[in-house]
Amino acid sequence: INEMSDKQSGQKSAKIAAGAVVCVESEIKGDVTIGARTVVHPKARIIAEAGPIIIGEGNLIEEQAVIINSYPENITPDSEGVEPKPMTIGVNNVFEVGCMSQALKIGDNNVIESKANLGRNVILTSGCIIGACCQVNTCEVIPENTVIYGSGCQRRVQTERPQPQTLQLDFLMKILPNYHHLKKTVKTTSGATPAKI
Amino acid sequence: MSQRWVELRRREMASLLQPERVLYLVHGEKKIRSPLSQLYFCRYCSELRSLECVSHEVDSHYCPSCLENMPSAEAKLKKNRCANCFDCPCCMHTLSTRATNIPAPLPDDPTKTAMKKAYYLACGFCRWTSRDVGMADKSVASGGWQEPENPHTQRINKLIEYYQQLAQREKLERDRKKLARRRPFMPLAFSEKYGLGTRLQRTRPGAPITSLAGLSLKEGEDQKEINIEPAQALDEVEPLPEDCYTRPINLPEGTTLRQRLLQPDFQPAGASQLHPKHKHLLIKRSLRCRKCEHNLSKPEFNPTSIKFKIQLVAVSYIPEVRIMSIPNLRFQKESQVLLTLTNPVENITHVTLVACEEGDPEDINSTAKVMVPIKELVLAGKDAAAEYDELAEPQDFQDDPDVVAFRKSNKIGFFIKVVPQREGLGDVTVSFKIRHDFRNLAAPIRPSEEGDASTEAIWLTHHVELNLGPLAP
Numbered sequence: 001i002n003e004m005s006d007k008q009s010g011q012k013s014a015k016i017a018a019g020a021v022v023c024v025e026s027e028i029k030g031d032v033t034i035g036a037r038t039v040v041h042p043k044a045r046i047i048a049e050a051g052p053i054i055i056g057e058g059n060l061i062e063e064q065a066v067i068i069n070s071y072p073e074n075i076t077p078d079s080e081g082v083e084p085k086p087m088t089i090g091v092n093n094v095f096e097v098g099c100m101s102q103a104l105k106i107g108d109n110n111v112i113e114s115k116a117n118l119g120r121n122v123i124l125t126s127g128c129i130i131g132a133c134c135q136v137n138t139c140e141v142i143p144e145n146t147v148i149y150g151s152g153c154q155r156r157v158q159t160e161r162p163q164p165q166t167l168q169l170d171f172l173m174k175i176l177p178n179y180h181h182l183k184k185t186v187k188t189t190s191g192a193t194p195a196k197i
Numbered sequence: 198m199s200q201r202w203v204e205l206r207r208r209e210m211a212s213l214l215q216p217e218r219v220l221y222l223v224h225g226e227k228k229i230r231s232p233l234s235q236l237y238f239c240r241y242c243s244e245l246r247s248l249e250c251v252s253h254e255v256d257s258h259y260c261p262s263c264l265e266n267m268p269s270a271e272a273k274l275k276k277n278r279c280a281n282c283f284d285c286p287c288c289m290h291t292l293s294t295r296a297t298n299i300p301a302p303l304p305d306d307p308t309k310t311a312m313k314k315a316y317y318l319a320c321g322f323c324r325w326t327s328r329d330v331g332m333a334d335k336s337v338a339s340g341g342w343q344e345p346e347n348p349h350t351q352r353i354n355k356l357i358e359y360y361q362q363l364a365q366r367e368k369l370e371r372d373r374k375k376l377a378r379r380r381p382f383m384p385l386a387f388s389e390k391y392g393l394g395t396r397l398q399r400t401r402p403g404a405p406i407t408s409l410a411g412l413s414l415k416e417g418e419d420q421k422e423i424n425i426e427p428a429q430a431l432d433e434v435e436p437l438p439e440d441c442y443t444r445p446i447n448l449p450e451g452t453t454l455r456q457r458l459l460q461p462d463f464q465p466a467g468a469s470q471l472h473p474k475h476k477h478l479l480i481k482r483s484l485r486c487r488k489c490e491h492n493l494s495k496p497e498f499n500p501t502s503i504k505f506k507i508q509l510v511a512v513s514y515i516p517e518v519r520i521m522s523i524p525n526l527r528f529q530k531e532s533q534v535l536l537t538l539t540n541p542v543e544n545i546t547h548v549t550l551v552a553c554e555e556g557d558p559e560d561i562n563s564t565a566k567v568m569v570p571i572k573e574l575v576l577a578g579k580d581a582a583a584e585y586d587e588l589a590e591p592q593d594f595q596d597d598p599d600v601v602a603f604r605k606s607n608k609i610g611f612f613i614k615v616v617p618q619r620e621g622l623g624d625v626t627v628s629f630k631i632r633h634d635f636r637n638l639a640a641p642i643r644p645s646e647e648g649d650a651s652t653e654a655i656w657l658t659h660h661v662e663l664n665l666g667p668l669a670p
Contacts, residue, residue, distance in 0.1 A: 129324055146449075149288065149323045156287060156468070157449040158324055 014046075016185045017057075021173050023180040026061075030069075035059070035091070039172045042180060044095075051084035056091040056108075060165055060172070065095040068102055072120060090126070092164040099130075109161045127161030213520045221511070222559055222660035225250030230562075230662060236511035237493045239486040240637055243655060245511055246486055251493055256481040259500035262291045266500055267478060278475035281339055285320035286456060286471035292318040292327075294338055318342065318473060330469055345472050347462040359423045483507075513541045516548055516576060516633055518661055521610055525669035526565075528620045533612045534665060540576035540607040544636060548574045550613075551630045551658075559660045560628050567627040568614040570600040579607040617668060628662040 014028045019036035022028070026040045030048030034040065035057035043063045046053060050071040061067065069087040090108040095101060096116075103118040107126040112118065116130045119137025124130075128142050131149035136142070145158050176182075216232035223229045223236060229247045237246045258272040259265060260279035267275075283292040294316050301313040315334035318327040327342075328334070335341030347353075438444075450468055457464045465471055484494040495507040521535040540546045550569035553560040575594055594604065602610035617625045634654040 131322075147324045154288075154323075155449060156323060156325070158326070158329060160326075160328070162324075 014183070016183055018185045020185060021176050022183040022185075023176060024183055025180065026183075028183070037169060037173070039169055039176065041065075041176075048087070050082070051086050053087045053089070055089045056093075058092045058164060058166075058169060059089065059095070060093070060169060061095045062097045064098045066100045067095065068100070069104075070102060070120075094162075094165055096132075109164060111162050127158075129158075129162060213523070218520055218664045219518050220662045220664075221245060221515075222662070223247040223250065228559070233511050233515060233517050237484065238509055238511040238514045239489060239491060239493060240509060240514065241489045241491050242486060243635065243637065243657060245515070245659065246493060248484075250487060251484040252487055253482050253484060256483050256496060257498055257500070258478045258480055260476055261479050262476060264500045266498070272478055275475075277478045279478060280475065282476040283318060283342065283473040284459075284476050285323060285325050286460065286473050287325040287468070288320060288323040289459070290320050290322040291476065292320055292473055295319045296338070297334070299334070316341070327473065330472055332472070342473070344474060345463070349462075355423070355425055359425045362423055514635065515657075515659065516540050516546060516631070518631065518663070520663060520665070523665050526615065526617050526625050526665060526667075527669055528617050531568075531614050531616050534615050535602055535610055535612060536663075537608055537610045538574065538576060540579055542636070543578040543580070545578050546576045546633055548576060548631060548633045550574070551632060553628055553630060553660075562626050562662055563628045564619040564623065565615050565617040565625045565627050565665070567616075567629055569629050570597075570611055570613070572597065572600060574601070574609060574611060576609060577604075577607050615665065620668070622667065624667055625665040626662055627665065628660060630658050631661050632656055632658045 013030075014022075014032040014034065016022050016034045017036045017038075020034050020038045020040070022034060022038075022040040023042040023044075025042030027043075027045040027047070028034075028040075029046070031052035032046050032048050033052070033054045034046075035055055037057050038055060038059040038061070040046070040061045041063045044061045045064075045066045045068070046055070046061070047066070047068040047070070049069060051069050053067065053069050055061075055067075067087075067089070069085070071082070085104060087104050089106045090110075092109045093106060094111045096112060096114045098114050099112045099116045099118075101112055101116075101118040102120045103122045103124055104120060105123045107124055107128075109127050110124050111129045113130060113132040113134075115133045117135040117137070118124070118130065119135075119139075121139035122136050123141045125142060125144045127145040129147045129149075130136060131147070131153075133151075134148050134153050136148060136153065142148075143157070145161055147156050147158050148154070149156075216234050219232060220230040221233050221236060223231065223245045225247065227249060229249055231247050235248070237248075237251065238244070239246050255269070258267045258269060258277065260267070260282055262282045263279060265279065265281070267279075284290070285292050295318075296314045296316050298312040299315045301311065313336070315336065316338050317332075317334045319325070332342075452465055452468050452471060456468075456471060457466070460471070460474060463470065463472075481496045481498075481500070483492055483496065485492050492507050493509045494505060496503075496505050517539045519537045519539070521537050523534050524532045526532055538548060552567055552569050553563070577594075596604060596609075600611055602612060604610075613627070613629075615625065615627055619625075633656070635657050636654050
């Protein structure tokens with residue numbers, strides 16, 4: 001079934017770079033590229049329906065986070081003229097537990113806190129923090145170093161960007177393989193088709 | 198489909214338990230209608246009391262984040278602020294201290310650098326840090342942070358001293374006029390300077406307020422005269438900047454009104470000048486009945502404990518009426534509403550319901566006629582061990598199935614008939630009086646004759662109002 005849907009949409013399966021730690025219990029569907037030093041926890045979901053997803057290096061995607069490149073609501077999957085738009089995610093981002101991101105462009109060093117919700121038309125630059133339970137579905141570019149917090153989604157600008165979670169990433173890259181099977185990585189230079197566990 | 202129905206039904210049931218649906222009337226200086234959970238019961242006067250007919254006294258001060266107790270004198274000196282904890286000036290959350298390692302030159306050897314800990318304040322909610330306003334990192338974890346000094350402090354202190362002196366002088370003159378004969382000196386109480394506020398002074402409205410013990414000593418002394426310069430009015434005001442109307446507003450740069458007013462000393466307009474303030478202390482208060490001066494509520498002294506030394510709340514003495522289910526109410530059609538009555542005490546309680554008569558002055562809100570059960574309802578006592586006692590025989594109460602729907606330990610469900618009298622929008626409210634017997638365990642045990650029960654039952658009547666929601670569409 002997987003092969004048939006692949007042939008229909010012309011998409012390949014996930015390309016996981018060497019050095020990334022992607023647990024088997026995570027759900028990765030469609031054309032997803034994951035960079036080195038990225039950690040994907042079990043029960044995270046990365047779904048590329050309406051286009052490929054390209055995730056950079058050093059990202060932390062925690063449990064029950066959903067990164068989904070879905071069709072906009074008023075367009076059905078079979079209609080004509082729908083260009084698959086790629087979703088790009090930069091480096092050193094943190095997707096905390098239970099968040100949902102549909103934003104097409106996410107820069108570097110952002111933190112999307114628990115149960116936050118990002119709409120498709122939001123563009124995050126760098127250093128932004130979307131607070132817990134905040135829903136951002138406006139059509140805008142969020143300026144750098146913005147913090148969105150509170151039940152009213154108040155905003156403020158902070159002077160320094162959030163630090164990359166290097167300590168946490170190192171710890172997880174050591175500990176997670178002790179308890180979970182990992183998805184197989186590919187060397188990006190060889191271009192061989194990956195085999196999923 | 199069924200899941201949604203279950204959710205709607207659950208929300209409807211939860212809304213029936215909202216406390217504001219059933220209100221009890223309190224007879225005090227003001228007639229207050231309030232849910233039973235927010236009322237107190239003075240068992241010496243045998244009356245319900247609300248928060249407005251009791252006097253509130255401050256027991257102790259404590260900080261809500263570090264839970265440190267502070268004696269009242271120290272609290273007054275520190276302006277009711279905690280010494281250790283800070284509030285975020287941006288979102289008013291509690292600030293936490295974070296540490297980073299920075300390389301710093303060793304004091305002995307300037308060429309080598311060692312990792313030293315530097316501390317800064319950070320807010321977990323809005324991610325504000327003390328570095329945002331330019332406060333340098335401190336080398337000690339606590340005690341290094343200072344609030345900025347108000348430039349007008351000296352002038353304000355001088356003004357306060359002058360007016361304190363003036364108030365004392367005026368009070369002495371007023372007392373001398375009213376004082377007919379010598380009175381024994383009263384103990385010192387708070388806010389005595391302006392002569393209001395404490396119970397001791399309020400209970401005797403006609404009598405003059407006697408001087409303080411401390412003040413009388415000063416009568417002979419010559420008090421230092423404090424002179425202040427009057428404030429000078431300036432004619433010229435700083436003009437607005439020229440680009441005031443044309444400069445585009447940068448919202449994150451400015452402060453909100455709330456952020457500004459929480460710092461009354463400076464009221465900064467720019468977010469880069471918002472400094473953290475010390476956290477405000479909270480108080481534990483005790484309540485006292487105004488008529489009999491007995492304590493109704495006295496919390497424990499320890500800030501970490503939520504228990505009470507004295508807790509005379511109404512729910513533990515008065516049977517509570519709750520709405521269980523409401524059918525569709527239609528204008529001028531009789532419907533049956535199911536209510537529950539819970540007995541909080543351990544002995545059997547007899548409850549009679551009486552509908553309000555025509556022209557009852559307490560019955561101002563009802564919009565429907567109600568027919569309450571005529572017979573007396575008997576409630577079993579609250580028995581904490583009932584569920585574990587398997588051998589207990591179920592008590593036989595001979596309930597009339599038309600009146601009593603069910604009976605469960607100390608709770609019964611009963612029906613009332615409601616006929617809405619008003620059409621259109623607006624809630625259907627009914628009211629009735631509930632009369633129950635109350636055994637006063639607080640009354641002193643008099644040496645009584647043999648065979649006479651020391652606890653006599655007295656009958657209390659309360660006026661209850663129920664909000665049954667809108668008419669069915």
